[in-house]
Amino acid sequence: MIYLYPYERSSDWQEGTYRLTVKTAFSKSVNFRDEHGRRYSLLVDAEDYLPRSALIEGLPPMASGHEIGIGIIGAAVKFNPSTTTGLPDRKFRGLWLEWLSLIDNAELKCILENLEEPFKLVGLGPGLTPAGDDFLVGWITASKLAGRNSNKLSGEIEEALSRKTTWFSSEMIRDALDGKFWKRGIELARALNEGESLQVLEKAGRIINWGHSSGRAWLAGFAFGIERGSDPQLT
């Protein structure tokens, strides 16, 4: 078994030695599963930080099913997935309203048609992570980052997670419900909160170009969460 030693980590990946199984391997990231089914990720780019992830200089060839040893020893904590910011500055409302229209097309219309029943969004639509899941994560992120309670939403979708979508997606949604987010989302939320236009454009650019439909669906969900958040009965 090979052992890998990351040099940086997220604050929720505790020090120790882990024995994990490779689930999916890409050129810039590898996702692992532990014995309880939780996801861990090794990355080469700090932009891709997500809950339980760590940075490594390079990724050796790995295939699904391989067992890998990972030593989280002395790796500096550089990302806190539980960071929260305040509400977005209302001056950007014109911008997030246009993000709502990112799902108003033939490919993502399925999301638009199921907004009133969030559990139906689980596993719905195109993409490696189904676009409906990305939309839900954006929605939950907006609610949580603004300090709102999302119990109603979590109650509706949690039951559907284990049977209606992929393992990776369900982990992503569970993390969001636990108040743990991807770095890209946190940075956009911070820029929107601090009112920095150039930062907002840069951070939103990093999200919209993410994946085939993931970024667009996430932004639409985030915008939906902001707008919907004004009605506490619905979040």
Next chain:
Amino acid sequence: MKKIEVVRGEYYDSVTLMLVAKEMKKIDGVVDAALNMATEANIEIMKAAGFEIEAGSFSPDNLLIGIDYVKDEIDRIFETVRSYLASPPWKKKEEDTEYSPGTLDGAISVLRDANLALISLPGRFAVAEAMKALKNGLNVMLYSDNVTIEDEIKIKKFADRNDLIVMGPDCGTAVINGKGLGFSNVCPEGPVGIVAASGTGLQELMVQLTRRGIGVKHGIGTGGRDVKRTVGGISFLKGIRELSDNPDISLIIAVGKPPDPEVKERILDSLRKTGKNCVICFMGDDHGKDEASVHYSAELEECAVVAEAILNGKDVSLAREKLRAEYARLSGWRPTGGVKGRYVRGLFTGGTLCYEAQYIAQSHINPIYGNAPLRKEFKLKNSLKPIGHSFIDYGEDEFTQGRLHPMIDPSFRAEQLKEQSEDNSVAVVLFDVVLGYGSAENPSQEVAEAIRAVNRGIKPVYVAYVCGTARDPQDLAKQISLLEDAGVIVCESNARAALLASSLISRRER
């Protein structure tokens, strides 16, 4: 095998259509690929290229895909076209690319200090967006055409009441604080302010000023209809007031095709009241004698020469005389191989360049036919079949509905140039190449290739003008050299090119 397919209910922008067609032509066995919206003009063009199209069966909103494929399984080629349309292969995802707002409200929310919106949408949507921009306190550059005269008047009046300006509709060029918008050349910033009711007229004037070391602070485009009686020069007059109030501007130039008489009077009054030196160039207009601060010119290069003399404190009359002497020498020039044929064909991408060329050439050759002739009775019945001396503007609406402007995609003009060159009655082919932001990356290349491909014993004489500056992205020297290597005589201004082309024929006629 030539085959047509139609796509209904989907919209693709002209750039995508051009790029997909180019991509398809790279495939082994594809002789021709044409992707055009099914407008009447495009159907004619595709029929002329040999595609069988049933008349009256399409609406302009349909996309026609025409493929000429010498191998089997042509349907596979159409599948490739559709996959390219759905996901263009040249479109790379740039993770570091900033987000570009897709709505006016979105853009305003991140650019709170913006004071100008550039609107480029199909005409039927453009007016509502223009009004929205004006209501948000933004000046408007309206690139779109197909805006009704009633809508133009409505938005211009609203702007004027709110101390704003609408540049356009159909305004392809403007310069604000030395920065070009739309089609624009890289020119220095300086003490000149221009109000222009013509796009390539503004470009040519700025290029000629740049070549004389003179910079421009603002170049305000108004759209050609602004100086008609119905609109009354609302934007033109507002532009003059803005330039008059600007302390950085010491010379104002008014340029365009001739305004309607009452509008012209208002413009002249307004210019006189500025108290600044002014030069007027309403091409082909009966212009008056120079006044204390208002000078007149009939051509764009002359306008630049007069402006240069004024700014440098030189004698304007002497500057004009020097230019005339240069023109006289040029009109006496003859190519060593002589001239075979009878007619001049002017094939233009710039509307005002076509207009100015006709105005100059008419002193030497007559009549001049065209799709935008100086006199209505000389309008061609079919712009694809020129007769006699003909000057065609390939940027006219008939050629740009559902396809790119020839300054962006020069391929159709190049095809026409080859076809015209193979007509034995054609003696001289005159054409323009417009450089700058917005224009094709390498526009001379396609023309040069078309000239080399001409199948005729003795080719016509080619006379051209390259409207560009040394700092334009296409490399002016390279563009000129590409043409010269193909045997083209490249002149220093549009006026000189028109003069040379027409005088070659007129001397033979004499």
